[in-house]
Amino acid sequence: ETGVTQSPTHLIKTRGQQVTLRCSSQSGHNTVSWYQQALGQGPQFIFQYYREEENGRGNFPPRFSGLQFPNYSSELNVNALELDDSALYLCASSSPGTGLTEAFFGQGTRLTVV
Amino acid sequence: KNEVEQSPQNLTAQEGEFITINCSYSVGISALHWLQQHPGGGIVSLFMLSSGKKKHGRLIATINIQEKHSSLHITASHPRDSAVYICAVRTNTDKLIFGTGTRLQVFP
Numbered sequence: 001e002t003g004v005t006q007s008p009t010h011l012i013k014t015r016g017q018q019v020t021l022r023c024s025s026q027s028g029h030n031t032v033s034w035y036q037q038a039l040g041q042g043p044q045f046i047f048q049y050y051r052e053e054e055n056g057r058g059n060f061p062p063r064f065s066g067l068q069f070p071n072y073s074s075e076l077n078v079n080a081l082e083l084d085d086s087a088l089y090l091c092a093s094s095s096p097g098t099g100l101t102e103a104f105f106g107q108g109t110r111l112t113v114v
Numbered sequence: 115k116n117e118v119e120q121s122p123q124n125l126t127a128q129e130g131e132f133i134t135i136n137c138s139y140s141v142g143i144s145a146l147h148w149l150q151q152h153p154g155g156g157i158v159s160l161f162m163l164s165s166g167k168k169k170h171g172r173l174i175a176t177i178n179i180q181e182k183h184s185s186l187h188i189t190a191s192h193p194r195d196s197a198v199y200i201c202a203v204r205t206n207t208d209k210l211i212f213g214t215g216t217r218l219q220v221f222p
Contacts (some may be wrong), residue, residue, distance in 0.1 A: 002164075033210060034211070035212070040214075041214055041215075042118075042200055042202075042212035042213050042214040042215050043200075043210075043212045044212070045210060045211065045212075047211055048209065056207065056209055064202075092156065092210065102161065103147065103204075103210060104159070105149075105156075105157040105158075105159065107156040107157075108156065108157070
């Protein structure tokens with residue numbers, strides 16, 4: 001098992017609500033990336049945080065926002081939830097700049113919007 | 115066109131068969147990952163490659179940087195190998211771009 005944990009594992013929300021997903025990174029990793037994986041699709045990059053700053057973003061609207069804390073754990077916040085936001089949300093931690101890097105994935109949070 | 119393409123999308127095999135899954139990419143990369151995703155969603159990193167070939171048990175991964183192509187091979191396949199196998203490339207700006215995955219089912 002990796003040292004990346006995500007919470008909660010499953011979540012059901014109503015359209016229009018807000019949700020916060022959490023990710024603790026692998027020890028020693030200072031970069032966290034978030035991905036959305038719709039059913040039957042590969043993960044899509046949402047954004048990445050490096051040392052508490054957003055360090056790149058995919059094609060997701062501003063209602064997807066994030067935070068990284070001094071201990072490098074991270075949150076993904078989604079406002080005004082839509083039905084299409086139903087997906088598995090994955091976080092991965094890594095430590096760039098150390099030569100060959102590895103991304104360690106959490107088990108994901110499965111979000112259902114009804 | 116996706117920046118990372120996998121083939122085939124679905125693959126069915128009999129136990130014991132040799133399996134190959136292919137991945138082609140069109141961006142500059144620093145590394146390529148092969149990942150395994152079981153039902154329920156958890157992802158396990160199988161390999162990270164930047165050149166050549168790696169072997170772990172019955173799994174072999176190869177990459178050809180010039181041709182921008184990688185393959186994942188499974189020898190003596192087993193039903194427990196049934197999963198979705200995902201190719202992901204790490205770009206030169208440290209982002210991961212994923213393929214849509216290959217769903218493998220191995221029957222006894």
